[in-house]
Amino acid sequence: MKRLLFAASLLLFATAASAQQALGPGTGIVSPEIHPDNTVTFRYQNPKAKVVQITGDFLPAQPVEVEVDGQKIQFTAPGVEDLKEGADGVWEFTSAPLTGELYSYSFIVDGKKVMDPSNVHQNRDVATWTNIFTLSARPGDPGWYYEVHDVPHGTVSHVWYDCPTLGKQRRMTVYTPAGYETGNQHYPVLYLLHGSGGDEDAWADLGRTAQIMDNLVAEGKARPMIVVMPNGVWFNQAAPGAAVNNFQPTMANSRSQSTVEIEDSFPDLMTFVEKHYRVSKGYSNTAVAGLSMGGRQSCMLSLRYPDTFGYVGLFSGVGGIEGNEERFATVFAYQPKLYFIACGKDDGVMVGSRRLKDWCDFQGFPVQFYESEGGHTWRNWRTYLTRFAQQLFKQQPRAPRPVRFSGMSDIEE
Amino acid sequence: MKRLLFAASLLLFATAASAQQALGPGTGIVSPEIHPDNTVTFRYQNPKAKVVQITGDFLPAQPVEVEVDGQKIQFTAPGVEDLKEGADGVWEFTSAPLTGELYSYSFIVDGKKVMDPSNVHQNRDVATWTNIFTLSARPGDPGWYYEVHDVPHGTVSHVWYDCPTLGKQRRMTVYTPAGYETGNQHYPVLYLLHGSGGDEDAWADLGRTAQIMDNLVAEGKARPMIVVMPNGVWFNQAAPGAAVNNFQPTMANSRSQSTVEIEDSFPDLMTFVEKHYRVSKGYSNTAVAGLSMGGRQSCMLSLRYPDTFGYVGLFSGVGGIEGNEERFATVFAYQPKLYFIACGKDDGVMVGSRRLKDWCDFQGFPVQFYESEGGHTWRNWRTYLTRFAQQLFKQQPRAPRPVRFSGMSDIEE
Numbered sequence: 001m002k003r004l005l006f007a008a009s010l011l012l013f014a015t016a017a018s019a020q021q022a023l024g025p026g027t028g029i030v031s032p033e034i035h036p037d038n039t040v041t042f043r044y045q046n047p048k049a050k051v052v053q054i055t056g057d058f059l060p061a062q063p064v065e066v067e068v069d070g071q072k073i074q075f076t077a078p079g080v081e082d083l084k085e086g087a088d089g090v091w092e093f094t095s096a097p098l099t100g101e102l103y104s105y106s107f108i109v110d111g112k113k114v115m116d117p118s119n120v121h122q123n124r125d126v127a128t129w130t131n132i133f134t135l136s137a138r139p140g141d142p143g144w145y146y147e148v149h150d151v152p153h154g155t156v157s158h159v160w161y162d163c164p165t166l167g168k169q170r171r172m173t174v175y176t177p178a179g180y181e182t183g184n185q186h187y188p189v190l191y192l193l194h195g196s197g198g199d200e201d202a203w204a205d206l207g208r209t210a211q212i213m214d215n216l217v218a219e220g221k222a223r224p225m226i227v228v229m230p231n232g233v234w235f236n237q238a239a240p241g242a243a244v245n246n247f248q249p250t251m252a253n254s255r256s257q258s259t260v261e262i263e264d265s266f267p268d269l270m271t272f273v274e275k276h277y278r279v280s281k282g283y284s285n286t287a288v289a290g291l292s293m294g295g296r297q298s299c300m301l302s303l304r305y306p307d308t309f310g311y312v313g314l315f316s317g318v319g320g321i322e323g324n325e326e327r328f329a330t331v332f333a334y335q336p337k338l339y340f341i342a343c344g345k346d347d348g349v350m351v352g353s354r355r356l357k358d359w360c361d362f363q364g365f366p367v368q369f370y371e372s373e374g375g376h377t378w379r380n381w382r383t384y385l386t387r388f389a390q391q392l393f394k395q396q397p398r399a400p401r402p403v404r405f406s407g408m409s410d411i412e413e
Numbered sequence: 414m415k416r417l418l419f420a421a422s423l424l425l426f427a428t429a430a431s432a433q434q435a436l437g438p439g440t441g442i443v444s445p446e447i448h449p450d451n452t453v454t455f456r457y458q459n460p461k462a463k464v465v466q467i468t469g470d471f472l473p474a475q476p477v478e479v480e481v482d483g484q485k486i487q488f489t490a491p492g493v494e495d496l497k498e499g500a501d502g503v504w505e506f507t508s509a510p511l512t513g514e515l516y517s518y519s520f521i522v523d524g525k526k527v528m529d530p531s532n533v534h535q536n537r538d539v540a541t542w543t544n545i546f547t548l549s550a551r552p553g554d555p556g557w558y559y560e561v562h563d564v565p566h567g568t569v570s571h572v573w574y575d576c577p578t579l580g581k582q583r584r585m586t587v588y589t590p591a592g593y594e595t596g597n598q599h600y601p602v603l604y605l606l607h608g609s610g611g612d613e614d615a616w617a618d619l620g621r622t623a624q625i626m627d628n629l630v631a632e633g634k635a636r637p638m639i640v641v642m643p644n645g646v647w648f649n650q651a652a653p654g655a656a657v658n659n660f661q662p663t664m665a666n667s668r669s670q671s672t673v674e675i676e677d678s679f680p681d682l683m684t685f686v687e688k689h690y691r692v693s694k695g696y697s698n699t700a701v702a703g704l705s706m707g708g709r710q711s712c713m714l715s716l717r718y719p720d721t722f723g724y725v726g727l728f729s730g731v732g733g734i735e736g737n738e739e740r741f742a743t744v745f746a747y748q749p750k751l752y753f754i755a756c757g758k759d760d761g762v763m764v765g766s767r768r769l770k771d772w773c774d775f776q777g778f779p780v781q782f783y784e785s786e787g788g789h790t791w792r793n794w795r796t797y798l799t800r801f802a803q804q805l806f807k808q809q810p811r812a813p814r815p816v817r818f819s820g821m822s823d824i825e826e
């Protein structure tokens with residue numbers, strides 16, 4: 001009998017391994033391998049390949065120029081390096097020493113993108129999957145905040161709510177801080193909005209929001225808070241796989257002609273959150289921030305509801321000034337504790353971001369401006385969130401001051 | 414000024430599109446394309462490839478034989494078909510008409526596995542990523558239950574709990590039914606366990622648990638319930654990406670020599686769940702089920718805590734009979750409303766599953782035995798969950814009956 005049970009146990013393993021496509025042994029290749037000096041070796045086995053390359057955001061970016069409607073536009077694209085073929089058709093590339101970060105990469109095999117089959121860690125950005133790895137060179141590095149450490153962990157929930165304004169159920173991701181389930185405390189709320197073509201999974205997956213918040217709170221650098229990450233593409237309900245149809249997401253058309261959809265529908269979201277979570281309500285306990293399209297949405301939400309958000313973060317995305325001068329004045333009349341504008345030096349949005357900052361400076365509207373290296377990337381947005389979150393809900397509200405604003409003409413370009 | 418704003422808006426799109434690796438336009442290829450007759454066309458563009466193949470669980474399985482310790486073991490592997498090259502290096506394959514199911518596939522390009530870059534839908538099984546698609550041929554098909562329909566949706570949460578027995582924090586996935594946040598009702602609980610090398614994401618992602626439960630509840634076929642999906646690999650805390658280290662999961666060694674870790678540590682989990690969720694407690698409101706390793710664990714949990722689980726489901730995994738005869742007798746003395754054993758005809762675990770069924774029949778212990786087509790696959794486990802869930806928490810508990818059991822020798826092989 002024991003022999004039979006043993007055979008059955010072998011069968012269990014063998015059958016499972018085969019039916020699930022050789023899950024057991026893996027590729028036998030270690031990739032990526034992080035060395036003690038923070039160089040990283042990438043490996044890919046393919047004896048038939050002629051050229052194997054790697055592209056990733058740890059390689060020096062390449063300048064690219066395109067012409068749109070007669071205008072030349074410069075931007076940067078991730079660098080590309082060749083792997084060298086060694087024994088058994090194993091191709092290899094070792095990076096320069098890297099700083100602590102979360103990095104993305106893909107292989108390019110004879111011109112076609114291929115995932116690294118030896119690395120289970122992947123991320124989806126809109127419709128594009130890439131491999132990722134985090135490198136925690138030193139405590140306090142950005143990469144250190146994106147890794148999971150042995151600290152108390154918050155909960156990440158995918159929750160549906162009714163949105164009568166848009167006539168549909170919609171899905172959001174909610175981070176509640178460690179201890180939420182076991183306590184009865186109320187917490188302030190950060191509404192955190194994604195970019196064009198993104199969805200309610202983006203900030204949790206690509207943005208590492210839960211890890212950033214867990215680590216900042218554990219270090220005493222941020223206050224425990226609830227982070228609500230809704231789907232902000234007005235015609236979508238939810239991320240691919242969680243939505244009714246099997247749609248393939250794109251960036252195109254995900255931004256409406258106006259932001260009226262998010263402005264009109266936002267009370268549906270806030271009503272649900274404030275009713276069903278233990279929320280500290282009010283101006284000094286409510287923040288809104290977003291990246292790219294979500295930055296523009298956050299700006300417009302602050303203009304539409306000037307007495308609602310005591311903290312506002314515009315990451316690589318801003319609203320226009322023209323026609324909104326009085327509304328901006330009203331926003332600042334309430335004396336928000338933080339109006340944070342962040343953008344990368346190489347980001348096309350820098351033009352608009354800096355212009356809003358200059359205009360606010362001229363008006364005497366206090367904004368915090370953070371100019372980072374790099375462009376329109378998740379690497380920057382994770383950093384902006386890390387900076388922004390540390391400043392939230394630490395100030396007492398002040399009384400609104402009288403509305404005033406000056407004309408635009410002084411800084412018109 | 415408007416011209417500048419327009420340019421900035423173009424830049425926003427162009428920069429984002431490039432920095433995020435051409436997220437906007439996609440591949441320009443439609444794959445998979447589901448036709449009205451339920452045939453499916455797969456496309457992959459690569460003019461340099463010599464051979465492009467597809468492997469997937471919608472293709473007829475191939476028999477495979479391996480020898481382990483002098484024993485020949487037969488099992489099945491997914492079929493492989495060639496794609497044909499057409500214009501512009503676009504390779505294409507069209508399937509036979511398919512029944513409504515969730516299917517997995519990958520391309521094989523010159524011998525190496527490649528993901529379908531035109532299909533954003535992917536799943537991870539242990540360390541292996543594959544593309545997926547659901548086909549909802551007719552309402553009531555298995556595939557129909559795995560798709561998202563416009564019905565009330567439950568919440569899926571990733572929650573950490575303290576497990577002092579194993580000396581660590583651990584992560585679980587919790588499904589709470591639609592209305593949980595907005596009501597004050599108490600719900601019965603199904604503990605649902607994954608297989609070797611799996612993790613707390615497996616049942617939610619590969620198993621489509623939330624979709625199955627949402628759809629069954631909406632149709633009135635299942636009672637609303639809480640489904641708790643813990644991490645059951647005793648030395649792991651959490652799934653890759655959510656765990657402290659950047660481990661690459663494997664099936665090897667994920668099963669301990671005994672199931673004592675899950676048996677000993679299970680009260681930590683139940684204590685947390687019953688304290689922090691609105692749970693209907695007790696034998697008739699508590700179920701346990703699992704697949705493969707999780708089936709064996711469910712069996713052993715029912716033996717260890719015979720008065721705890723009124724419903725037990727063993728999906729392609731069972732515990733041994735020898736030495737446990739008295740414990741099985743005790744389990745059935747409590748008169749569980751459902752002791753469900755399911756296995757595929759081609760599954761190596763069928764030997765043990767049928768043997769347990771035969772022994773229970775001989776003892777007069779009522780079990781429900783479900784023999785399906787196929788092998789040790791998620792396709793089967795999703796079906797078993799769909800069947801099992803419809804029978805849960807619909808019966809009133811009966812009084813325990815006296816313990817009795819007969820010897821093993823009568824059905825000894």
